[in-house]
Amino acid sequence: MQSDQSITAVSAMVFADSLRAAGTDAFSAAVLTALNTFVAVDHCTLVSVFGQKATMAGAASLNSKPDALRLTEAYVGGYFLQDPLVRAEISAAGVRRDGPAVRSVKIDEASNAEYFERFFRKPSISDKLSVVVPGTDAISFLNLYKSTQRGRFDAREKAAISSIGDFLAALTDAHGRLSAAQSVSAVPPELLRRWQTLLSDREKSVARLLGRGETAKTAAAMLDLSPTSVITYKKRAFAKLGIARQSELVALVTLLG
Structure with missing residues (x-):
């Protein structure tokens, strides 16, 4: 030393x-x-x-x-x-x-x-x-x-x-x-493009929190939203990303870091 x-x-x-x-x-x-x-x-x-x-x-x-x-x-x-x-x-x-x-x-x-x-x-x-x-x-x-x-x-x-x-x-x-x-380089190009260009900032914030294991209630509290709004943003994000399962969101958020 x-x-x-x-x-x-x-x-x-x-x-x-x-x-x-x-x-x-x-x-x-x-x-x-x-x-x-x-x-x-x-x-x-x-x-x-x-x-x-x-x-x-x-x-x-x-x-x-x-x-x-x-x-x-x-x-x-x-x-x-x-x-x-x-x-x-x-x-x-x-x-x-x-x-x-x-x-x-x-x-x-x-x-x-x-x-x-x-x-x-x-x-x-x-x-x-x-x-x-x-x-x-x-x-x-x-x-x-x-x-x-x-x-x-x-x-x-x-x-x-x-x-x-x-x-x-x-x-x-x-x-x-x-x-x-x-990690981002491992995300399928089309999915990455959709994330970067189609999702609003609010949809990304909601998706990140839900993908990290937060519930609609805890994500709502962290973002100063209602749980209903969180669910709405989640549905929009899923539709724009072309995914249907929570496991897919978790995998994507994990890769995005």
């Missing part, structure tokens, strides 16, 4: 492989390797939260532990909603969009025992630091974890991560955009 030299000065060098890996499955591992040149991080995950849904954009562990991947899958499967930081950011969405930030939230073991047991005690995790990247319709979390063997993030490490928070946010955003572009 490097001493207290200027983190900003070395970032361009140590993150070169991360930049090259953006948009690929190797991204998280490259970021983890780069971070460990100046701070101690055992695990790294990248999660995107869309309202009440989440997706895993990447995960890596220094020791390639399979448990880290399984835990991340469980996390995006629903446990992320028990994460105090995620809950705080979801509550603030639409109220505060002050750009990326490096945040740490202490887990209250007494009131969140199951979450603490599953994601901290059992996998021997002692601390978590997150780079939070607000987006137009999603919030990305670059989560950095320390094992109990390494202790907690100290003041120097937190300052080091904070000093390149904007850079890590931009890197995370680039990875997301490149991944999305690759």
Whole structure:
């Protein structure tokens, strides 16, 4: 690990492989390797939260532990909603969009025992630091974890991560955009054309939310519409896209990212 030299000065060098890996499955591992040149991080995950849904954009562990991947899958499967930081950011969405930030939230073991047991005690995790990247319709979390063997993030490490928070946010955003572009290329050309040219912005917003698992009621609340209006927009979107099943919408939204 490097001493207290200027983190900003070395970032361009140590993150070169991360930049090259953006948009690929190797991204998280490259970021983890780069971070460990100046701070101690055992695990790294990248999660995107869309309202009440989440997706895993990447995960890596220094020791390639399979448990880290399984835990991340469980996390995006629903446990992320028990994460105090995620809950705080979801509550603030639409109220505060002050750009990326490096945040740490202490887990209250007494009131969140199951979450603490599953994601901290059992996998021997002692601390978590997150780079939070607000987006137009999603919030990305670059989560950095320390094992109990390494202790907690100290003041120097937190300052080091904070000093390149904007850079890590931009890197995370680039990875997301490149991944999305690759996904879009897998959408049948005619279906993509219909999505881009026939659907109104409101129809796209409704379709995205429903395709990510929101109900008509929750989508209506998020878009300030009535559930009846959401259903109307859904029917219009289905007709314009030429699809008839919810599973087709889910597949399309997944590919579009």
